[in-house]
Amino acid sequence: MTKKIYLAGPEVFLSNAREMLDRKAALAREAGFIPLSPGDLAIPPAATKLEHGCNINAIDEQMMLEADGVIANLTPFRGIAADTGTTYELGFMCALGKHVFAYTNVADNHFTRIMNHYHGIAAPDDEGRYRGPDGLSVENFDMADNLMLHGGVLRRGGSFIVGDAKPDEIYTDLSAFKECLKVAAEKLL
């Protein structure tokens, strides 16, 4: 029984976006899925940049509605947390009751990345909660990103694969993605 899987992630921003999207789609087909990816479909013309952005949102949401599940690439993007477009999409799919899988190519968890962001300068407050010098609390849940993401995946019986790519390959290494595909295929196909 063929299932459609939506491939969410920041690949669309890469200089080799088309190549990476194609490689992921090919791997998804090999695993037995019909892949749906941002960038697959032509975007209707629009008069303004704002409308153009809305048209892309519409296309991507339509693909998510059609998909049976999502594999979300939550590798930290331009900072310490995942790409916000991808996290929106993960929440979208969780709300729809679709099958959800996620991975990251960075082994350091959310707590460690935030501590590094603060150069280690964070200490427990009166309630034992770590806080940075700016007063913001440091999430400490043994999770790969914000608890809504990691918790949302786990609570639905999905898997969150944590890879460990080389620093210059965090957007191109596909080993964690392949592992995600394997788990997804075992569950859905």
Add this chain to the structure above:
Amino acid sequence: MTKKIYLAGPEVFLSNAREMLDRKAALAREAGFIPLSPGDLAIPPAATKLEHGCNINAIDEQMMLEADGVIANLTPFRGIAADTGTTYELGFMCALGKHVFAYTNVADNHFTRIMNHYHGIAAPDDEGRYRGPDGLSVENFDMADNLMLHGGVLRRGGSFIVGDAKPDEIYTDLSAFKECLKVAAEKLL
């Protein structure tokens, strides 16, 4: 007719979290809503940090299911983009067809913030798309954050309010939130 509104945002991480959540809840009540906020309910005890995180996810998702709409605070958080927990929640509410409203307290749009992140060193590629020195494309849609967020709100007839708080008040200034509440009350109540 009373409506429930979920107040999503990074306030839970602030050193004065309870005070900020209470202030927002009080303003929502004044506007005629029943406010639902992360942090409102006791979290069931758990044996591990991971399970504790999952329990918080469960409580927050339950509140979203009960709510008629969301006001999402998408002010950039520890970097150039919104808090990933909040963006998950916005996607969740969009998928459910709830009323969605968002605001940010930073006037610079997504394009400008990314350009600043690259210290202005980004130039158009062969297709006219701006790219940073790391090759990543710079989203350029006149939007406040990733197009899935801003587009998802606009396409549903929601409003995205852009405030302009002082740098040291971006997490505490409530003027954009108040404007969001006003728009939401006009639409829902």
